[in-house]
Amino acid sequence: xxxxxxxxxxxxxxxxxxxxxxxxxxxxxxxxxxxxxxxxxxxxxxxxxxxxxxxxxxxxxxxxxxxxxxxxxxxxxxxxxxxxxxxxxxxxxxxxxxxxxxxxxxxxxxxxxxxxxxxxxxxx
Ligand code: 5GP
Numbered sequence: 001x002x003x004x005x006x007x008x009x010x011x012x013x014x015x016x017x018x019x020x021x022x023x024x025x026x027x028x029x030x031x032x033x034x035x036x037x038x039x040x041x042x043x044x045x046x047x048x049x050x051x052x053x054x055x056x057x058x059x060x061x062x063x064x065x066x067x068x069x070x071x072x073x074x075x076x077x078x079x080x081x082x083x084x085x086x087x088x089x090x091x092x093x094x095x096x097x098x099x100x101x102x103x104x105x106x107x108x109x110x111x112x113x114x115x116x117x118x119x120x121x122x123x124x
Contacts, residue, residue, distance in 0.1 A: 002045065003088060003089060003090035004088055004090070005025075005039075005041045005090040005092065006090065008025070008027060009025045009041070015027035015030075016115050016116065016119040018067065018119065018122050018123050018124065019040075019063065019066075019067055019123065019124045021059075021063065022043075023042060023043055023044075023055075023056060023059035023060070024040060024042055024043060024059055024062075024063040025040075025041050025043055026038055026039065026040045026041070026063060026095075027039060028115055028118070028119055029094065031107040032108050032110060033094075033096055033102055033104070033105070033106060033107060033108070034097050034098070034099050034102050034108070035099075035108065035110065035118050036071060036075060036096075036097040036118050036121075036122055037094065037095070037096050037097075038071070038094070038095040038122065039092045039093070039094060039095075040060060040063050040064050040067060040092060040095060041060075041090060041091065041092040042056045042057075042060045044056050045090050046090070046091050047085070047089040047090065047091065048085060048091060049083060049085070049091045049093070051091070060093065061093075064081065064095065066124070067079075067095055070122065070124055071097055071122060072097075074121050074122060075121070075122075077097040078098045079095050079096065079097060080094075080095070080096040080097075080098050080102075081093055081094065082096060082104075
């Protein structure tokens with residue numbers, strides 16, 4: 001069975017899309033820890049990041065770097081990276097625009113308008 005992230009990539013489940021290329025896909029986390037919290041995933045469905053082949057790993061990290069720099073440029077905040085992977089068995093990197101109130105595991109409640117507003121700012 002496909003992971004929830006594969007369903008998002010295929011458009012079977014909606015998301016707030018930030019970026020896509022031939023090997024990677026990025027969208028806003030539905031339970032953001034800070035405004036702009038983004039997930040970057042490889043299109044190839046592999047559970048753990050360290051199981052990706054080198055090409056997919058390098059493509060993933062190139063997108064992580066590119067979106068992090070853009071996030072910092074647009075929001076003026078340092079971008080944090082987080083790799084957990086205990087909830088969804090499809091490799092992904094969390095990108096978090098740092099803010100002083102951030103706490104690991106504490107989620108914000110955003111309206112659809114707020115999600116869309118930050119999506120438009122961060123989309124590449
Ligand atoms: P992890 O596996 O790294 O612990 O966390 C998985 C992340 O995926 C969580 O932060 C969770 O909020 C996010 N997530 C799970 N299901 C969905 C979904 O259907 N849509 C989006 N946008 N994010 C999701």
